[in-house]
Amino acid sequence: HGKEYGFGAHDFPISGVFEVEPKSCPGFIYRCSILLGCINMPFSEFRALIETVASEYHGDTYHLISKNCNHFTEDIVHRLTGKHIPGWVNRLARIGSLCSCLLPESLQVTTVKQLPEYHEMEDGTETLSTASPGGSTEIDDTDPEKQLLSPKDGNSDISFIKEAQMCECKVP
Numbered sequence: 185h186g187k188e189y190g191f192g193a194h195d196f197p198i199s200g201v202f203e204v205e206p207k208s209c210p211g212f213i214y215r216c217s218i219l220l221g222c223i224n225m226p227f228s229e230f231r232a233l234i235e236t237v238a239s240e241y242h243g244d245t246y247h248l249i250s251k252n253c254n255h256f257t258e259d260i261v262h263r264l265t266g267k268h269i270p271g272w273v274n275r276l277a278r279i280g281s282l283c284s285c286l287l288p289e290s291l292q293v294t295t296v297k298q299l300p301e302y303h304e305m306e307d308g309t310e311t312l313s314t315a316s317p318g319g320s321t322e323i324d325d326t327d328p329e330k331q332l333l334s335p336k337d338g339n340s341d342i343s344f345i346k347e348a349q350m351c352e353c354k355v356p
Contacts, residue, residue: 200243
């Protein structure tokens with residue numbers, strides 16, 4: 185639908201998925217395109233899929249070895265076409281995960297994950313804290329400066345995707 189999608193790191197527990205004009209992602213040099221298939225999906229359905237996936241790829245969960253932009257691409261391509269990206273695309277990350285004990289601590293793949301916990305405040309708002317072995321950090325997700333979404337003036341080259349709101353549906 186005329187956009188390119190990617191996943192990048194930032195410090196906030198909100199989506200790290202963004203869209204840019206094809207072949208022009210800031211900070212990267214375009215080399216080539218690889219045809220992986222075609223889809224025939226209405227834009228509204230496609231956008232809903234992107235927003236759902238965006239809720240699974242928060243910027244603060246980006247990891248060079250275990251959850252990088254190529255993992256995101258593999259996930260999207262598989263959901264859309266049922267196919268996989270070429271193996272060489274993320275080969276270095278796979279090698280890194282096999283040799284994790286040799287990597288610097290900041291790149292090692294661990295089994296301990298930070299799990300988000302929502303706490304309702306007295307005024308009815310929610311805050312997010314992440315449970316980790318070292319303690320807990322409170323994050324105010326209502327701060328507009330931490331909301332990485334499309335700018336209203338449209339001058340940015342990158343637009344972050346807003347996550348789809350998750351709801352529980354009860355089937356009778």
